Amino acid sequence: REWFTGESAANIGCNDNHGYQIEFLSKEPLFIHVQNFLSTDEATYFTSIVPENYTHRLYVNDDDVKKAVAPRLAVLDQEDVYVKCVLNRAQRFLGSMGSPDFELLSLARYGVPHQVQLHSDASQEPLVDSESQRRYNRQTSFFVYVHASDDLEGGETFFPRIPPPPDVGLPANPAVVSINNSTGAPALAVKPISRSAVFWLSLNPDGTLDFDTIHEGLPVTKGEKVGMNIWAKHYID
Ligand SMILES: O=C(O)CCC(=O)C(=O)O
Numbered sequence: 681r682e683w684f685t686g687e688s689a690a691n692i693g694c695n696d697n698h699g700y701q702i703e704f705l706s707k708e709p710l711f712i713h714v715q716n717f718l719s720t721d722e723a724t725y726f727t728s729i730v731p732e733n734y735t736h737r738l739y740v741n742d743d744d745v746k747k748a749v750a751p752r753l754a755v756l757d758q759e760d761v762y763v764k765c766v767l768n769r770a771q772r773f774l775g776s777m778g779s780p781d782f783e784l785l786s787l788a789r790y791g792v793p794h795q796v797q798l799h800s801d802a803s804q805e806p807l808v809d810s811e812s813q814r815r816y817n818r819q820t821s822f823f824v825y826v827h828a829s830d831d832l833e834g835g836e837t838f839f840p841r842i843p844p845p846p847d848v849g850l851p852a853n854p855a856v857v858s859i860n861n862s863t864g865a866p867a868l869a870v871k872p873i874s875r876s877a878v879f880w881l882s883l884n885p886d887g888t889l890d891f892d893t894i895h896e897g898l899p900v901t902k903g904e905k906v907g908m909n910i911w912a913k914h915y916i917d
């Protein structure tokens with residue numbers, strides 16, 4: 681994939697001069713918040729192409745009473761120049777620790793009452809690459825808040841096992857908040873701010889799943905959010 685280099689980024693027409701700012705939220709496990717991960721052009725483009733009313737994944741809880749609806753992921757064309765630019769940026773963010781292979785980018789549009797239930801992005805059983813048949817798992821995740829409407833309420837990404845950073849609530853980063861988990865302990869939540877992202881590793885160094893990185897997309901109670909998943913692959917064999 682020759683486009684994962686700085687030179688070809690320019691060749692394929694990526695305007696990569698917008699710059700982003702990073703802030704560590706947790707060292708162990710590693711969580712990084714990224715402001716302005718997308719350029720305004722990219723965010724406008726992705727928001728315009730994500731389908732409306734795309735068929736939804738429906739979750740039914742154990743008690744069969746509470747139904748939670750998650751937006752379906754729309755998988756993007758890897759030949760799309762905007763997709764190439766974002767993958768190029770993600771690859772350079774990962775640097776030498778990154779695998780050069782990503783899953784296809786996916787987008788989802790969330791309105792009321794969409795949510796995503798508690799899960800790990802990595803899988804307990806390895807996934808199989810449809811082309812090469814190689815087994816892999818999702819090593820790193822960016823969840824990108826492509827767009828958050830001005831009136832958005834809810835829709836935070838909640839990591840119930842990650843303690844919030846000690847300075848949460850200080851004006852430094854309005855995206856970082858603390859929400860109590862089911863045991864009453866404060867835990868990390870990231871608010872959607874247009875064009876920002878949160879980054880973490882879902883696998884331990886030995887390749888096993890790090891259960892501390894489980895997370896959920898809390899229900900959107902007002903407005904709209906558009907999210908994007910960027911998953912880098914870690915091949916097992
Ligand atoms: O909606 C969110 O905030 C998180 C979504 C998510 O974790 C996923 O699609 O894997």
Ligand SMILES: [Fe+2]
Binds near residue numbers: 799800801895
């Ligand atoms: Fe996820």
